[in-house]
Amino acid sequence: xxxxxxxxxxxxxxxxxxxxxxxxxxxxxxxxxxxxxxxxxxxxxxxxxxxxxxxxxxxxxxxxxxxxxxxxxxxxxxxxxxxxxxxxxxxxxxxxxxxxxxxxxxxxxxxxxxxxxxxxxxxxxxxxxxxxxxxxxxxxxxxxxxxxxxxxxxxxxxxxxxxxxxxxxxxxxxxxxxxxxxxxxxxxxxxxxxxxxxxxxxxxxxxxxxxxxxxxxxxxxxxxxxxxxxxxxxxxxxxxxxxxxxxxxxxxxxxxxxxxxxxxxxxxxxxxxxxxxxxxxxxxxxxxxxxxxxxxxxxxxxxxxxxxxxxxxxxxxxxxxxxxxxxxxxxxxxxxxxxxxxxxxxxxxxxxxxxxxxxxxxxxxxxxxxxxxxxxxxxxxxxxxxxxxxxxxxxxxxxxxxxxxxxxxxxxxxxxxxxxxxxxxxxxxxxxxxxxxxxxxxxxxxxxxxxxxxxxxxxxxxxxxxxxxxxxxxxxxxxxxxxxxxxxxxxxxxxxxxxxxxxxxxxxxxxxxxxxxxxxxxxxxxxxxxxxxxxxxxxxxxxxxxxxxxxxxxxxxxxxxxxxxxxxxxxxxxxxxxxxxxxxxxxxxxxxxxxxxxxxxxxxxxxxxxxxxxxxxxxxxxxxxxxxxxxxxxxxxxxxxxxxxxxxxxxxxxxxxxxxxxxxxxxxxxxx
Numbered sequence: 001x002x003x004x005x006x007x008x009x010x011x012x013x014x015x016x017x018x019x020x021x022x023x024x025x026x027x028x029x030x031x032x033x034x035x036x037x038x039x040x041x042x043x044x045x046x047x048x049x050x051x052x053x054x055x056x057x058x059x060x061x062x063x064x065x066x067x068x069x070x071x072x073x074x075x076x077x078x079x080x081x082x083x084x085x086x087x088x089x090x091x092x093x094x095x096x097x098x099x100x101x102x103x104x105x106x107x108x109x110x111x112x113x114x115x116x117x118x119x120x121x122x123x124x125x126x127x128x129x130x131x132x133x134x135x136x137x138x139x140x141x142x143x144x145x146x147x148x149x150x151x152x153x154x155x156x157x158x159x160x161x162x163x164x165x166x167x168x169x170x171x172x173x174x175x176x177x178x179x180x181x182x183x184x185x186x187x188x189x190x191x192x193x194x195x196x197x198x199x200x201x202x203x204x205x206x207x208x209x210x211x212x213x214x215x216x217x218x219x220x221x222x223x224x225x226x227x228x229x230x231x232x233x234x235x236x237x238x239x240x241x242x243x244x245x246x247x248x249x250x251x252x253x254x255x256x257x258x259x260x261x262x263x264x265x266x267x268x269x270x271x272x273x274x275x276x277x278x279x280x281x282x283x284x285x286x287x288x289x290x291x292x293x294x295x296x297x298x299x300x301x302x303x304x305x306x307x308x309x310x311x312x313x314x315x316x317x318x319x320x321x322x323x324x325x326x327x328x329x330x331x332x333x334x335x336x337x338x339x340x341x342x343x344x345x346x347x348x349x350x351x352x353x354x355x356x357x358x359x360x361x362x363x364x365x366x367x368x369x370x371x372x373x374x375x376x377x378x379x380x381x382x383x384x385x386x387x388x389x390x391x392x393x394x395x396x397x398x399x400x401x402x403x404x405x406x407x408x409x410x411x412x413x414x415x416x417x418x419x420x421x422x423x424x425x426x427x428x429x430x431x432x433x434x435x436x437x438x439x440x441x442x443x444x445x446x447x448x449x450x451x452x453x454x455x456x457x458x459x460x461x462x463x464x465x466x467x468x469x470x471x472x473x474x475x476x477x478x479x480x481x482x483x484x485x486x487x488x489x490x491x492x493x494x495x496x497x498x499x500x501x502x503x504x505x506x507x508x509x510x511x512x513x514x515x516x517x518x519x520x521x522x523x524x525x526x527x528x529x530x531x532x533x534x535x536x537x538x539x540x541x542x543x544x545x546x547x548x549x550x551x552x553x554x555x556x557x558x559x560x561x562x563x564x565x566x567x568x569x570x571x572x573x574x575x576x577x578x579x580x581x582x583x584x585x586x587x588x589x590x591x592x593x594x595x596x597x598x599x600x601x602x603x604x605x606x607x608x609x610x611x612x613x614x615x616x617x618x619x620x621x622x623x624x625x626x627x628x629x630x631x632x633x634x635x636x637x638x639x640x641x642x643x644x645x646x647x648x649x650x651x652x653x654x655x656x657x658x659x660x661x662x663x664x665x666x667x668x669x670x671x672x
Contacts, residue, residue, distance in 0.1 A: 023410075023412045023437075024407070024410050024411050024412065025411075025412060025437065025474050025475075026411050026412070026437075026468075026470060026471050026474040027471075027474070028471065028657055028660035028661065028664070029058075029657070030407055030411065031465060031468060031471055031660075032056055032058060032465070032653060032656070032657060033407055034384055034404050034407065034408060034465075035053040035054065035055050035403045035404055036053065036054040036055070036384070036385065036465070037051060037052075037053055037377060037384070037385045037386055037387060037401060037403050037404065038051060038052050038054070038366070038377065038385065039051050039366040039368065039375065039376065039377050039387055040052055040067070040089070040090040040091065041090060041091045041092050041099075041368065042072075042092075042368045042369075042370040042375050043092050043096050043112070043370075044092055044094060044095070044096040045096050046072070046370040046371040047071065047072060047073070048069045048070065048071060048072060048112070049069070049070045049072055049368075049370075049375050049387055049389075049400060050067065050068075050069060050070075050090055050091070050092065050099060051067070051068055051070065051377075051387050051401065052065045052066065052067050052068070052087065052088065052090065053065065053066050053068060053403050055083075056653045057653075058653050058654065058657065061652060061653050061654045062653070063086070063653065064083060064084055064085060064086050065086045065087055065088055066079055066080075066081055066082070066083045066085075066087065067079070067080040067081045067087045067090050067099070067101060067110075068080060068401075069112065070387060070400050070401055072370060072373070072375065072389055072400065075400050075401075077401065079116075080099065080110050080112075080116050081101070081103075081110060081116070081118070085103055086103065086104075087101045087102070087103050087108075088101065088102050088103075089101060089102045089128050089129070089216075089217065090102075091129075091130070091131065092112070092131075093109070093131055093135060094131055094132075094133055094134070094135045095135060096112060097111065097112055097113070098110065098111060098112060098192070099111075099112055100121065100129060100131065100138075102126070102128070102129075105125040105126060105127075106120060106121075106122065106123060106124070106125065106126075107120070107121040107122050107124075107126060107129060107138075107140070108120050108121060109121055109192055119192050121138075121189075121192055121193060121194060122193070122194045124140075124142065124194070124198070125142065125143075126140040126141060126142045127140070127141040127142060127143065127182055127210075128140065128141050128210070128216060128217035128220075129141075129217070130217060130220065130221065130222055131189075131222075132186075132189075132222050132226040133222055133223075133224050133225070133226050134225075134226040135189070136188065136189060136190070136226065137186050137187065137188055137189055137226065137254075138186065138187055138189045138194070139184060139185065139186040139220065139222065139229055140184075140185055140186075140187070140198075141182050141183070141184055141185070141209065141210060141217070141220065142182065142183060142185055142198075143178075143180040143181065143182050143183075144180055144181055144182075144183050144200070144204060145178075145179050145180040146179070146180065146181055146204055146206055147177075147179035147180075147206070148179065149163075149179050150162045150163065150164055163176060165177070166238065167237070167238025167239040167240075167242075168238060168239040168241075168242035168243075168570070168572065169237070169238060169239070169241050169242040169570055169571075170570075171570055171617045172212060172213055172570050172571075172617060173212075173213040173214075173570070173617055173618055173647055173648060174213075174613075174615040174616065174617060174646075174647025174648065175213070175615075175617075181205070181206050181207060181208050182208045182209060182210065182212065183200050183201075183202040183204065183205065183209065184200070184201050184202055184209050184220060184229065184231050184252075185198040185199060185200050185201065186198065186199055186201060186229060186254065187199065201229060201231075201252045201257075201259070202233070205233075205235070206237050207233050207234065207235045207236070207237060208233070208234075209231045209232060209233040210231075210232055211232060211233075211234060211247055211271070215232065215271070218271075218272050219231065219232035219271055219272060219273075220232065220273075221273050221274060221275060222275075223275050223279050224275055224276075224277060224278070224279040225279055226254070227253065227254060227255065228251050228252065228253055228254070229251070229252045229254065230249055230250065230251045230252075230262070230273045230275075230282065231249070231250055231252070231273075232247050232248075232249060232250075232270065232271050232272070232273070233247060233248065233250055234246060234247040234248075235248070242570060242571060242572045242573070243291070243572050243573050243576070244267075244290065244291065244573060245267075245268050245269050245287065245290055245291055245292070245293055245573055246266075246267050246268065246269075246290055247269050247270055247271060248261050248262070248263045248264065248266070248270050249261070249262040249263050249270050249271075249273050249282075249284060250262070262282070262302055263284075263286070263300075263309075266286055266288065267288075267289070267290030267291075268286065268287035268288050268289050268290050268291075268292065268295055269285075269286065269287040269293070269295075270284055270285075270286045270287075270300075271284060271285055271286075272284050272285050272322075272323070274323055274324060274325060275325075276325050276329045277325055277327060277328070277329045278329055279304070280303065280304055280305060281301055281302065281303060281304065281329070281349075282301070282302045282304060283299060283300065283301050283302075283312070283323050283325070283332060284299075284300055284323075285297040285298065285299065285300070285320055285321065285323065286298045286299075286300045286311075289577075291573040291576060291577045292499075292573075292577050293456075293571075293573065293574055293577075294454070294455075294456030294457075294488075294495065296317075296318070296319055296488075296492050296495065297319045297320050297321060298311050298313050298314075298320060299311065299312045299313040299320040299323055299332065299334065299347065300312070301349075312332070312347055312349070312352055313347070313354070314352075316354055317491040317492050318336045318337065318338050318488070318491065318492075319336045319337060319488050320334045320336060321334060321335045321336060321342075322334055322335045322366065322367045324367050324368065324369050325369065326369060326392075327369060327371070329349070330348070330349055330350065331346050331347065331348060331349065331392075332346070332347045332349060333345065333346050333347075333357075333367060333369065333374060333392065334347065334367070335364055335365070335367055337458040337460055337488045337489040338356070338489065339430070339489060339490070340430050340432075340458060340459060340460050340461075340483050340487070340489035340490070341360070341361060341362065341363055341460050341461050341489075342363040342364050342365065342458070342460050342461075343356055343357070343358045343359065343360075343364060344356075344357040344358045344364050344367065344374060344376065344390060344392075344395070345357060346392060356395075357374075357390065357392055357395045358390060358395040358397065359395060361380060361416065361418075361461060362378050362379060362380040362383065362461045363378065363379050363380065363460050363461040363462060364376045364377070364378050364388075364390075365377045365378070365379055365385065372391075372392070372393075373389045373390065373391060373392070374389070374390040374391075374392055375387065375388070375389055375390075375400075376388055376389075376390055378397065379461065379462065379463040380416070380461045380463065381414070381416050381432070381434060381461050381462065381463060381469050381470055382413045382414050382415075382416055382434075382470045383404075383408075383463065384404045384408060384463050385404075385463060386399055386400070386401045386402065386403065386404060387399075387400045387401040388400060412437035412438065412474070413437060413470070414434050414435055414436065414437055414469075414470040414473040414474065415434075415435045415437075415439060416432060416433070416434050416435075416461075417432070417433045417435070418430060418431070418432065418433075419431045419432075419433055419515075419516075421482070421511055421512050421515040421516075422511065422515070423485075423507070423508050423511045424507040424508070424510070424511050425504075425507075427485075429482060429483060429484065429485075429508055429511065429512065430482075430483040430489070430490070431480060431481065431482045431483065431512050431515075431516070432459065432469075432479075432480075432481040432482075432483070433478065433479070433480060433481075433516070434469045434470060434472070434473045434478070434479040434481065435473060435478055436473050436474065436475075436476055436477065436478070437473070437474055439478075439521075440521075441520070441521050442521075443521065444520070444521060444522065444523040445476065445477060445478045445521055445522060445523060446476070446477055446478075446523055446526035446527070446528070446671050446672055447477060447478040447479070447480055447516065447517070447522045447523065447526070447527050447528070448472055448477045448478075448479050448480065448527075448528045448529070448530055448667075449480045449481075449482070449509060449512065449513050449516075449527065449528070449529045449530070449550075450467070450469060450472075450479055450480065450481040450482075450530060450531060450535070451509060451529060451530065451531025451534075451535035451536075451538035451539060451542075452481070452483075452484075452487065452531065452534070452535050453531065453532050453533030453534045453535045453536075454486065454487065454533070454534050455486045455498060455502070455505070455534035455537075455578070456486050456487060456488065456495055456498075457487065457488075458483075458487050458488045458489045459481055459482075459483045459487055459489070460489065465656070466649075466650055466656060466659065466660070467532065469481060471660075472530075475664055475667070476672065477528075477667070478516075478521065478522055480512060480513070480516045480522075482508055482509055482511075482512035484505045484508035484509060484512070485497040485498055485504060485505050485508055486498035486502075486505050498578070499577065499578055499580065500578070500579065500580040500589065500590065500591055501590075501591070501594075501595070502537070502541075502578070502591065502595040503541065503594055503595045505538070506538060506541045506542060506545065509529070509538060509542060510542075510545075510546070510549070513527065513529075513549055513550075514549075517549070525551070526551055526671055526672070527549060527550050527551060527671075528550060528551060528552040528553065528554070528667060528670075528671045529542050529546075529550050529552075529553050529554075530553070530554040530555075530663075531554075531555065531556070531558070532555075532556035532557055532558065533556075533557055533558065533559075533618075533619060533648065534558075534559070535555075535556075535558070536555035536556050536557055536558015536559065536619070537555075537558045537559040537560070537597060538558075539553045539554065539555035539558060539608075540555055540558050540559070540560050540597035540598075540627055541595070541597045541600065543597070543600075543603075543604050543606060543608060544597060544599075544600025544601060544602070544603040544604055545600055545603065546606070548605075550606055551606065551607075551670065551671050552606060552607050552608070552609075552666070552667065552670035552671045553606060553607070553608040553609070554608070554609045554611070554663060554666060554667070555608065555609070555610055555611065555624075555627065556611040556612070556659075557611070557612055557613060557616050557618075557619045557623075557624065557648055558597075558612075558619065558623065558624070558627070559597070559619055559623055560596075560597050560598055560623040560624070560626045560627040560630075561596055561597070561598040561623065561626055562575070562579060562583070562591060562592050562595060562596040562598075563583040563592055563596065564622060564623065564626070565619065565620075565623060566579065566582060566583055567583075568620040568622060569617070569618060569619065569620065570617050570618065571618070578591075579591040579592065579595075597627075598626065598630070601630045601634065604630070604631060604634050604636050605636070606636065607636065607637040607638065607666075607670045608627075608631050608636060608637075608638050609638070609639050609640075609641065609662070609663070609666040610624050610627050610628040610631070610638065610639070610640045610641070611624070611640075611641045611642070611659065611662070611663075612624025612625070612640070612641075612642050613642065613643045613646035613647055613648065613650075614642060614643065614644045614645075614646070615644070615645065615646055615647045616646070616647050616648045617647070617648075618647075618648045619648065621642070624640065624642065625640075628640040637670070639662075639666065641658075641659070641662050643655050643659075
């Protein structure tokens with residue numbers, strides 16, 4: 001046999017392998033191999049984008065996050081930190097020569113050029129930081145223990161495990177109150193070290209800044225002249241804090257130590273302050289209604305010379321998120337969901353006109369200004385996050401990072417389409433359809449109705465590592481994702497429409513289900529409904545009202561009994577606003593009588609998988625327990641999966657993989 005013929009046979013043997021490698025079906029195991037990209041900062045000189053990539057070691061059951069620099073013009077990248085460590089909250093020093101970041105809660109720095117020498121700035125444990133623009137100081141947030149625990153009260157009982165609470169918010173999201181509060185400090189900084197004693201600008205107040213549990217350092221900022229620190233804080237605690245969304249912006253003058261409240265007139269959230277480049281103006285996002293956490297975020301502006309405040313987004317019907325200034329201070333860029341995708345917008349500060357910059361079936365999820373470009377991250381239901389440069393002039397996008405190419409390039413992609421469905425009351429509703437990668441319109445497929453959480457969170461072109469709609473479609477399902485009322489993306493009225501009437505959103509799900517079940521490629525005899533949080537609530541409600549439409553249900557951390565939820569959740573402002581009051585009021589608000597899933601258990605007749613996490617204090621574990629117990633006592637085929645060490649979301653790799661295996665295993669047995 002000739003050498004050329006032997007070579008040809010080898011090539012022929014390899015070709016099928018190559019073809020298969022280019023058409024892998026997405027599985028939970030493959031999903032966990034994908035690097036998770038997030039933008040941290042851009043350099044002062046406009047040359048570099050700083051981003052992090054989170055990767056997970058499934059065997060070790062942990063992840064690590066590496067920092068990278070990308071040259072914005074050439075796209076070349078290089079790693080800055082050890083891939084075996086987790087480096088987060090990174091930002092450039094004002095001189096651009098160093099990058100600060102957190103590792104194990106401690107502040108470190110690394111050089112931006114030459115050998116990446118890393119030095120520890122301080123041994124204090126902090127929650128986040130910002131360099132002063134003049135480079136002479138650093139502000140940071142740090143937990144300060146200000147309350148006595150039971151051992152402090154009773155030192156002769158050093159091994160007691162009791163907790164004493166004199167007010168609400170004694171537990172939050174997944175943590176019990178630890179007698180400490182996150183306060184804002186600043187400290188002099190020189191030659192890569194803290195100098196002198198840090199100053200607590202809150203003077204040991206029993207209030208958190210940034211807001212817990214999900215507020216970050218975007219809620220605190222320096223003025224460009226390093227004279228002022230503006231921070232977000234809700235100066236309430238205990239039961240009052242649990243009932244209120246009234247956070248304000250407080251301005252602390254470094255020289256005098258004086259503090260003033262910039263937003264005393266507003267009763268809703270005021271957050272995310274950003275100074276104009278010349279320091280004269282301050283912008284922030286503001287929610288007008290106290291107690292309504294899903295109100296439309298407005299863009300506010302304060303003239304620090306005249307002390308006059310105005311809403312720049314007045315008359316615009318959509319959200320304003322992530323506002324940033326242009327370098328010349330004439331334009332403000334922001335993100336918003338219009339028609340259920342998050343795009344980039346520009347607001348002219350002079351005439352208040354808003355212009356949409358980007359288009360496309362994807363979401364932009366971060367925003368930084370550098371020179372004449374915007375640096376951002378972009379995702380879609382069938383594309384994980386990468387860093388992009390966007391032209392503010394025409395919206396053209398240029399991909400800077402390709403972290404997810406391996407293994408994502410070899411995955412067979414799902415196709416995503418929009419449909420418009422008429423609701424039960426004649427309104428137009430956007431519905432996303434996600435098809436299996438090898439979709440054949442002549443075949444009939446089992447289908448999943450995906451119920452979004454929130455309840456007022458957008459069902460846009462998100463890419464999730466748990467509720468991944470492409471992953472569901474890859475297992476052979478058509479996924480139906482209705483943008484039911486209560487979501488941003490179709491104007492304020494649509495977003496506000498479920499207050500006091502959650503069941504209207506449930507009827508939207510039935511409208512979408514009936515419309516899609518009539519499609520020739522959907523097997524109307526094999527429909528399932530799945531969802532988490534409010535989506536889990538939707539599953540429980542549908543289980544008692546679906547009238548034989550569905551063959552299976554999966555609910556994760558869902559609300560089952562609105563009365564018990566009101567009595568056990570921690571952020572009381574949420575149910576009080578959405579249910580229009582407490583269950584003991586007279587007359588009893590209608591929500592408790594018509595919208596609570598537990599009132600329809602007598603109609604349950606369909607297999608259901610209940611998943612709930614024991615550290616979930618937002619939707620307490622008892623909600624899942626009640627649902628599973630009801631299903632068992634009703635004789636409904638059911639299973640309960642619970643996690644003692646997880647909160648409202650799944651966070652640990654092996655727990656998450658178990659979650660996905662049980663999720664798809666249940667569907668395989670009960671639907672497919």
